[in-house]
Amino acid sequence: MSNYPIKKTEAEWKNQLTEEEYRVLRQKGTERPFTGKYNIHAEEGTYKCMGCNTALFESTSKFDSGCGWPSFDESIEGTVEYIRDTTHGMIRTEILCANCGSHLGHVFDDGPTKTGQRYCVNSVSIDFDEK
Numbered sequence: 001m002s003n004y005p006i007k008k009t010e011a012e013w014k015n016q017l018t019e020e021e022y023r024v025l026r027q028k029g030t031e032r033p034f035t036g037k038y039n040i041h042a043e044e045g046t047y048k049c050m051g052c053n054t055a056l057f058e059s060t061s062k063f064d065s066g067c068g069w070p071s072f073d074e075s076i077e078g079t080v081e082y083i084r085d086t087t088h089g090m091i092r093t094e095i096l097c098a099n100c101g102s103h104l105g106h107v108f109d110d111g112p113t114k115t116g117q118r119y120c121v122n123s124v125s126i127d128f129d130e131k
Helices: 010-016 019-025
Strands: 045-049 055-058 080-085 092-097 103-108 118-121 126-130
Touching (some): 080 103
Antiparallel strands (some): 045 055, 045 126, 080 092, 092 103
């Protein structure tokens, strides 16, 4: 079991999530670029964790980075955990839901807004609540 507030066995996660959601959220996979339902999405509301429903990003922080995945310039304070990731011969910062430990994507210091951040998030790892 994890040190996160939401604690589930792998069997419970597999029962709750689709195969693709499980591959991304629990096995740190990545969806193919330009395929996610929230890549080109401009509704007003809140993006939340697909694993536990925690609010992670407001639509006001979303922007089109052209990278093929939904991009945000900031998260809702305290909802995202940051982990150094040295896989694939790169040094990156992985982002996880701080409530359940689900993999969301990575954050980079190349964002075009005043925060300078680009949270590159897998669509499959989030859901959306319209305002």
